[in-house]
Amino acid sequence: MKIQYFLLVMMLAGLSSCLEEFPYPANTYRENFETLWKIVDTRYCYLDVKKINWDSIRTVYESRLATDTVDEETFFYAMADMLAELKDGHVNLYSAFDRSRYWNWFTDHPANFNTSLIYEDRYLGNDYRVVNGLRYQRIADGKVGYVYYSSFGDSFSDRNISYLFQYFMSCENGLIIDVRNNGGGSADLSGRLASYFFERDTVSMYLRHKTGSGHMDFSEPVPMKTTANKKIQWRRPVIILTNRASYSATNLFVCMMKDAPQALIIGDKTGGGGGLPLSNELPNGWMVRFSASPMYDGKMQHIEFGIDPDIKVDLDLADVVKGKDTLIEYAVDILTRP
C-alpha cells in the first residue's frame, strides 16, 4: 500500500515535469519589426480611439523592410517613423544611439511661454525662493503668490509645501501655480500637489487598463480619487497657468485641479498625454515606451488630447516686448479684482 502511494506521487511528479517551452523572438530585423508591431497592436491603448489602422501601417512599413534594414540606424529611424504614426508624446523608441520622440503635440501650437519673462523683476526676479523644483515669489506688491513648477519629476514634501504656504500667508488675494512647459513626471506627485487644494476627497479621474490583446479589451473604469490633504490646505483662490507643453503628469494635475473648489485654469489647452505609459523591449535590446492605460476626466472623457482651460489666454507679443507675461498679468488681474 505504501508503495502504491509512492508510485502515485511519482506519477504526479512526472506530470509536473512536462514543462512547456515558450519560443522567444530571434534578434533579426524581421523579428524586431514583428515584435514592435505586435507590442503596439496588443498593448497600445489608443489605436481605435485615434482611428489608426495599424494593419495598414504594418503593410506600409513591411513593404519597406528590404530598404529599411540596410543597417541598424536606418532600421531605427524607420521604426521611429512607424511609431510616430501614433501621434503620441508618450511613445518612444530607445536605442544606444538615439531616442525617437513625437513632439508635434506642442511644436504645432503657440508656445505661450517665455522662460526669460518669468525671471523678470516683477515676477520671480533674482531673489526668488526655490525648493525641490518649486520656484516661488510674492508678486503684485505682495498681494499674490507665484510658483513656477517645471517638472513633476522634482519631488517635494509636505514640509516644503507647508513653508511655501506660510510664505504666502500675506498674499490674501490668492496664488498662481504656473505649470507651463512642465512636461510631466510622477503621476503620484501630481496627485500630491493637487491634494493641497481640496477640502474633501474627490473622484476627478478614471483609469482603465488593457485586459487582452484586442484593441478595445479594457477593464471597467477605476475611479481615481484626489485625496484631500488632511493637514495642509490652501483655501484661497488659486489659478493654474497652462500651455500646450503642459503634458502627461501635468495634464493629470490640471485635470484634478479642474475639480478643486477655488481653482481656475488659465492659458492654452494642455498638450495631453492621458495614457499611462509602460515599457517593453525588442529582441535587439531596444526599449519601447507606449501609452498602455487610458485615463479619463470625471465625465469619462479622454484626456489624451488635452484639457481646455477655463479661460483661454495667449501670450501677447506686445506684452513680451514690455517684459510682461500676458498670462501671469491676466491671472493677477483676476485675483486682485475687487
Next chain:
Amino acid sequence: MARIILNSMKKTVLAFCLIGGFIFSEAQTNNKEVFSLTNVHHYVGPSVVELADPYLSILNYTGYGMRLEYTDVRYFNPHNPVLSSYSRIAGLAALTVNPQSTASVTYIGGNVAWGMLYEYRDFSNFVLLAGANVDFDFAYKMNSRNVNNPFNMDLATDLNAMLGVRYIYPTRKRTLKFSASIEFPLVGCMFVPYPGLSYYEMYSSKAYGEAIHFSSLHNKQGMKQQISIDVPFKYSSWSFGARMHQLTYQVGELPYSFNEFSLFVGITYDLIRFSGRKVAVPESFISPGY
C-alpha cells in the same frame, strides 16, 4: 557462630544489593526517554538564474546570484519515528541581463515553507521520503530602465508535494549520505498582474483582486530537484550538492518562467531543543537526519 551468621548476612545483603542494583539499573535503561533532535541544514552557494517576466519585458534575462537556505526536520513522535515536521527559509539575490546586455533585472526572492515528511526505512541503507509542504514565495524583480513598470512582484502560496531518497553508505572512517529530492507545486494561488495593469493603478484604487489567480498543474508547473552528499565530521556534517529549480506559470496568454541552477555547500547538525531550568538535558536522542 555469631561471626558465621554475620558473614552470611553480609553475603545476603551484598547479593540483594547486587540484584537490586541490577534491576534498578535495568529499569532506568528501559525508562530512558527518547528525545527528538532537530536536524538542521544551512546551505549557501552560487546560482545561475534565467527568468522571463512579460510584465517587465518579452525577453529572457539570465545572470548570476547567491542562494542561502535553512531547513530543519524533526520527528513529531520520537517513539514512532516515521513522521517528521519540515520547515524551510530560503533566499536568493541575483542580477540578470537581457540577451543584448542593454538592461538588467535585479532579483530578490524568498521562500518560506512548512510541511511534513513520511519515512520508509524498510530497505537496507535506503530511506524513502514522501510528504507535502505549504510554502509562501516572494520575489521582487526590478528593471530600472522601464517607465511606470520598473518592478514586478511575485507572490504565491502553494501546496507542494515532496519526494526524496537517501542512501546511507558506511565506509571505514565515516558514514556518507547521498540524498536526492524533488518538490513540485500542486495547487495554490498567485499574484500576477496583467501587463497592462500598473502598480500605480493598483495602489491608487486598492483593487488587487484582479491580479490574484488560482494556480494548479494546468497553469503552473515547476520542479525543485536537489542532490547532495553529506560527509560527517566530529560534531557536524558537511554537505555538497546541486540544486535545480524550474518553474513556468501562465496568466492569459503570457508565460512567466524562472529557472535556477545552483551549487551549494552546507553544514548539517543536530540541535537539542528543550526549555526550563530544572529540565535535565535528555540522554537519548533520535534524529531524522540518519
